[in-house]
Amino acid sequence: MSYEDQRDGVTVVRVEGARQDSGLDSAGAPELRQVLCQLIGEGRIVLVVDLGAIRSVDYSGFTMLGGIFKRVHFAGGALVMAAPNKQARGMLARVGLRESLPVRDTVSSAVEELAASYAKESVEDRARRRRATxxxxxxxxxxxxxxxxxxxxxxxxxxxxxxxxxxxxxxxxxxxxxxxxxxxxxxxxxxxxxxxxxxxxxxxxxxxxxxxxxxxxxxxxxxxxxxxxxxxxxxxxxxxxxxxxxxxxxxxxxxxxxxxxxxxxx
Missing domain, CATH: 3.30.750.24 (STAS domain)
Structure with missing residues (x-):
């Protein structure tokens, strides 16, 4: 795992498989969760998770990402998945989360969209609005x-x-x-x-x-x-x-x- 801070408070987390068939599963999900929780604790709550190097994502991987999504959402943040392959997109649909977890084709498009969105409404303003709702x-x-x-x-x-x-x-x-x-x-x-x-x-x-x-x-x-x-x-x-x-x-x-x-x- 590695991460890099982009513009306007967006952080990109890259999941880099050690093997050609690496997946985000019950073995790999806890490590990613630990990294994401560390970033959230540091105040980085506008996150792009780069899945471009991952060959597969199973139910436990999406469960973990769902929990992270929930944490950042109510703090005014966001979580977007970038570059998932066909298998991951198919699994996302099968578990009923295609409309819930945002997905973008590339890391750059995800970063650009989030940066533009948060330039219009800050993390603090979103958190206040979500608490009021x-x-x-x-x-x-x-x-x-x-x-x-x-x-x-x-x-x-x-x-x-x-x-x-x-x-x-x-x-x-x-x-x-x-x-x-x-x-x-x-x-x-x-x-x-x-x-x-x-x-x-x-x-x-x-x-x-x-x-x-x-x-x-x-x-x-x-x-x-x-x-x-x-x-x-x-x-x-x-x-x-x-x-x-x-x-x-x-x-x-x-x-x-x-x-x-x-x-x-x-």
Whole structure:
């Protein structure tokens, strides 16, 4: 690993494989994480990770980068991957993070874009704006979300008429979950108490959201009271995948403990 400070506070971290088939995997990811954490501790939080010399990236590599992304995002920083090969781009799509982790074709284009962006809005201004947004209840189509803490976001899912969540109206929820992950919000509580029925498409969107947050070591918990909704999760076996609570408070209490543990591990 090596790094170089570029203009306007951008730091490029180069991952240089020792072998021709070197990959960013469970063996290599911890070393890169250590370097990135050191740079963050020194105040370098606008980062470009150069993957041009890496032949492959696995799930653990993207999980690590997702955690770093989350750390710098709420401090007003950024993390961009540069020059990943076809395999890495394909893996990024498979783990559901193509819309969340920024990717650029070259290091120079990533540096130029970040430098121009931070010339318009400083790290400090971004951090203030992100903290202010974190305290608001925000409307997203028919749904709303609220950042309850640095880690936990509550999404109130509104079913359409008559309270259904399915193929005809699920696209905005899919986009909302993707947008939240792209903001580094990886502990999501989905409040489904206003949903009376959910079909397979609705279930698929929530499962897709779980796939996204897991790549950042996140969690999705559900709050539901409708028997048809609960039955849909039971018959599909998803009660083994999602913790389901009767109230938002109980969900926050449980997910809060998990989020605190993840924060310590970082």
């Amino acid at each position: 974190a305290k608001a209840v925000v409307a997203a189509g028919d749904h709303t979300y609220e950042h309850l803490s640095e880690d936990i976001t509550l999404v109130r899912v509104m079913g359409g008429e008559p309270g259904n969540l399915g193929v005809s109206n699920v696209a905005p929820l899919r986009k909302l979950m993707a947008d939240l992950v792209s903001q580094g919000r990886c502990y999501l509580i989905m409040d489904l108490t206003h949903v009376d029925f959910i079909d397979s498409t609705g279930l698929g969107v929530i499962v897709g959201g779980l796939k996204r947050v897991r790549a950042f070591d996140g969690r999705v918990a559900l709050v539901a009271s409708s028997e048809p909704v609960l039955k849909a999760f039971r018959i599909t076996g998803l009660t083994k995948v999602f913790p389901i609570f009767e109230t938002v408070d109980r969900a926050v209490e449980t997910i809060g403990r998990e989020a605190s543990g993840a924060y310590v591990r970082r």
